[in-house]
Amino acid sequence: MRAAMRDDLPFPRTEVGKETEAYNFAYLDEQTKRMIRRAILKAIAIPGYQVPFASREMPMPYGWGTGGVQVTAAVLGPDDVLKVIDQGSDDTTNAVSIRRFFAKTAGVATTTKTREATLIQTRHRIPEEPLRDGQILVYQVPIPEPLRFLEPRETETRKLHALADYGLMHVKLYEDIARHGHIATTYAYPVEVAGRYVMDPSPTPKFDNPKMDMCAALQLFGAGREKRIYAVPPHTRVRSLDFEDHPFRIQTFKQPCALCGAEGGYLDEVVLDDRGGRMFVCSDTDFCEERRAAGHRGAMAADGDAAGETR
Amino acid sequence: MSIALAPGFTEPVFDAQRVFRAVMDATARPATVQPLATDLAPPAPLTPELAAVALALADHEAPLWLDAALAAVPAVAAYLRFHTGARIVEAPDEAAFALVAEPDAMPPLGAFAVGTDEYPDRSTTVVMAVRRLAAGQGLACEGPGILGRADIAIAPLPGDFLVQRAANRALFPRGVDCVFVAPGSVAALPRTTQILPEG
Known part of the structure; x- marks a missing residue:
């Protein structure tokens, strides 16, 4: 929490609202922002790979979007227009409190209109309206590792990613078919990004998976508790894993x-x-x-x- | 030494955000040229844009490497050390960011850190100051972030840059990422970008 009250940073008080004076712009201190920004650049350069970062304690509990909030804070500028959605909705508790958090600490304009936003932070939905070039979608991610429930050891999952060994994930989807007759995974449905890394799209319904494919917006993912940042650049192939005889289908x-x-x-x-x-x-x-x-x-x-x- | 130190960002918080955002947009949309305005006046041959990227992204956790032209002028290292707090390393593969004032004379991309299979993010970002960056002509590029194909002209470049890039691309997911700065602009060729053979 020490970061909250830094007064030693030069602060152009003319550019921000009165309320923000006690905070650095967008809450985080500058060193933390630099660290997150470096992680974001590497995440974009290696689509779908989870970059470890030194996640900070935020003035909200884990599970309330601390990863997404840190990514947003590092990316946000004074000219951005911020939209926050929680399960598609602009007016639920999580969305309202995060929107107010940035209105207060960064003095940025906020909106509920997908079209007007330059940066959209989301918990578990992608807006129905197609995103456009220049927009940024920031996902709040609880468990970034798609293989975590199949292999609990981080050393092992890291090796599996290094070797692009995703057989385990196909076995899981196959077991779905054996048990239910179809792939029963309906959210956090694993995707392959740019033909290499298998990625957890966060617990969005699989309905939204096709929107990630060749999306014009930059997609950034932040997992606060698990301390990972990953990304999908614009116009990048995102393929939902499936089988020839059991192709991927949305709800x-x-x-x-x-x-x-x-x-x-x-x-x-x-x-x-x-x-x-x-x-x-x-x-x-x-x-x-x-x-x-x-x-x-x-x-x-x-x-x-x-x-x-x-x- | 009695040289006066040139100032850093006028508005550290907002200038750093703006520079980062320009580099991020450039990385997310390879082979596009993004505007990068800065009022820095660092000691030559450090260009204002090279300095802006260093001041926005380097610190005690992210060491810098300087090419021969930059390392030859002690005022450059003094400026960067004071404003970023970053260590300046001798070995190119220890750097988070390599600053290059003369791209045609720099070591091969393979001399920088390429990361490991487990941690491909632990790699150097090579930032090169070039004279010319122009979209819509020159190298034909494909890859994530590019809709179809994008062309970019960059000069000067190392003579065998295309060969080096192809070798770098073959290391994926390991590899170095290239950022190019010219007066008022920035572009990037992250490791994912494939440069198509000419003709």
């Missing part, structure tokens, strides 16, 4: 979003009462709100449901 939903009527999006189930009532709505709140603002209506949308109204 599909039987009905469209109950609020905006979108088909082909990723839906959340919302329980409405204790008599089995439920609805399925877009997990990406910005996508859903934009569609409703454009006049789209789902089966359960209230009449005159104004854009931006909370559901």
Whole structure:
């Protein structure tokens, strides 16, 4: 926590809000930022490889996005526009608190609009709207090692990556098929990056895996507790592991979003009462709100449901 | 020595962020030329852009190596030591960042740290000051970060640079990463970038 109160760094007070005066820009001290920045550069140069870094204690518990927050803090500049999503939503606790954290410590502009953001920090979703060149997507990662639950020893997993020996992962997917008749892994679905490293895409639903492939945005991954940073450069092949006779498939939903009527999006189930009532709505709140603002209506949308109204 | 030390970044926090971001954009989009503005005035032959990259990224954990032209001027090492706190190492393969003022006279890429199979990130980033960086012509490049193909002209380069790069590419995931700075701009050819044979 010592980093929080450094006054010895020259601080152009004219450029940031009053609230930030007690903090260095974006909270982290400059030496920590340099260390993270060096790790980010190597991560981009070796797509999918997990670069160890000296993760710092942050003013939030592990599991609340400390890795993503440190990556964001190291990358963020005063002109960035920050969006934070938690399971696709801009308005849940984790997203709100991280957005406020950077509004307070960096004085940056924030937004809920995917289109307006230059940097998006995410917990477990990729926005439905295609990302564009120049945008940066920062993932919060709990367990960065895709082989960890198959091989607990770090020395061994490191060797497996060095040798590109990913047979174990295929065995795991095969056991899925043997047991369930299909590949039952639905989130944190392993991917191969640029034809070399097998990578954990963080616990995003496998629905989002195809969006990572040849994505125009730079994708950065930060795991705070596990102290790893990895990356996928823009326009890079990201292939979900599969078998010829059991090709990779994403989830599909039987009905469209109950609020905006979108088909082909990723839906959340919302329980409405204790008599089995439920609805399925877009997990990406910005996508859903934009569609409703454009006049789209789902089966359960209230009449005159104004854009931006909370559901 | 009674030389006055040239100043570092005017706004250390924001200048370092801007320089890093330019280098990051260049690394993420190999063979593109990114703007890199700096008001540094370091002792020659250290160029303002070389100094900017060093000041933004080097410190006591990330040693620097200087090529013969830079090492010949004690004021360069004094400037870098004071502003970064980085050790200046003699052996090129001990450096996190190698600063090169005369790329046509530098040691082969293989002389720098290439990392290990287990830790390929423990490799040197070679930062070369060149006179000319121009996108859309010159070397044809392919690889992660490049949509299809991208061309970049870089001069001067070591005579057998393409051969060295091909050898470096063959080491993947080990290898050195190259950053090029010219007045006002930066570009990068990370180890993943493949330079296509001419013709």
